[in-house]
Amino acid sequence: MQFNTEAILHRALMYRGIREYFNSRGYLETETPILTESPIPESHIELFRTERKMPGHNSRRLFLVPSPEVFMKQLLASGSPSLYQIGRCFRNGEQLDRWHRNEFTMLEWYALNKTADENIPVMQEVLELTVQEVHPEAGEETAGRIRNISMEEAFRDFAGFSLESDLTESGISETGKDSPDYPGTLNHISEILRYRLQENSLPPGEPENETPDDLFHRLFLTLVEDELPRDRPLVLTRWPAFIPTLARDIPGTPWADRWELYIRGVEVANCYGEETEEVSLKEYWKYESSRLKKEDIPEIRDSQWPASIARGMPSCSGTAVGLDRLLALVRGDDSLKGLDLFPIHDNMPR
């Protein structure tokens, strides 16, 4: 069997560079479980399930983690310094195409007392060091300055309308997520987004199955994401706050403190200014749990989680980077194929 020894070496060099970078800046490297009873509460992620056999007892269900977030946040809440981790993550239900695999390596770091925007320079340096490790001959040549575009700018440029005006009109900036008016505000947002879909001759889906974030993604993925400039790495900042995530809201605006990094049009990393308020953590929990029931996925998550995190969660920003994608893109590959060592296959055409 022939292996791509250059790709194996590049990966090793990248990991070495990342560890040196974070170790020298006071981050603590952690290793959290891959096998767990309580994975992160995200209804959109399909999990790999397995079971633990116990002689004389019923077996117990376990999951492969889709991300280390839930564990690292508990370490942060218990008073740890800034953290980083390089670990394998698992997502079921993925089509094995150019940029998707069931198993992948994630770099996740949490920087204390930083906002999401303040994590962009860290991302730039991680990108630079990866380029330096893979292409040492490039000398002073860099990966390119990360271009910074807000979601509002992107919608104005590529969809031709102001998303901020639409969201402000809905009243979401003044409506707390625990307010009794919040569901009505979300309905108002759905109406506005449906109008925008219609205006652009795009399918609105079946109303009973469409959440406001589904409607947003229909617009964003069709009109905006594909049009983002690809000449330099790009972070798309300030995502709509109505998309349920663990990113904190930016007060007085309809936006969440969140960005995603794209390299040559491929999504490589995302970053949140982390939510620390117990009320918001619980609302997120409630929403995701209700979605899990609707999708007929059994309730398996540890419901103590929001409270236990909120008790000590410091102000911080967390970034998750798909290292396989980052490495492939820095190598100049046009898919993850060059990094596959022992790939699994499916029958879908590539």
Added chain:
Amino acid sequence: MGMIKAGAIAKGTYLLEKNEPFVVTEREFVNPGKGSAFVRLKLKNLRSGAVLKVTHKSQDNCEEIDVDEVESQFLYSDGTSYHFMDSSTFDQFEVPMTAHENAQYYMLEGESFKLTRWNDETLDIRLPPKKDLIVAEAEEAVKGDTVTGATKYVITETNLKVKVPIFIKQGEKIRVNVESGEYQERIND
């Protein structure tokens, strides 16, 4: 007409969108991470040739066209339509060139092709992935121009302009990738 989940759509699937027949030319899965899984499609309108970009949630129901495949002989092109003959019924029919401009460069008169038909309408001409064509016009290589990787343009018997290595001569046969129109190799019969 059958329903197909958007997540099961592949390149080459025939779809009805807004009452127009399309073929899927590109499909890409997008998992926004914080939202439902989507599939982003690039479609070619099989009547106008226009390109349409659409995004569907993987769970969306789409209308798949149940097509028939008919073996037909290519007779000739009159500049606006291709003329074919059904190989089993010998019926002759025309296919507008509009959505199938590219096919003219890969079909030689008298050759047989599989045509995709739907309600008496020819939706698509199934071209082979590679096609061997004779070079009809080629410039002579300039003496001394032997740099590795040097290229020039030639015109094939079907009037296709192809970038080829400098050593290809008029009358030789070359293999061309039909989707990209790129030269692949010289064929020595």
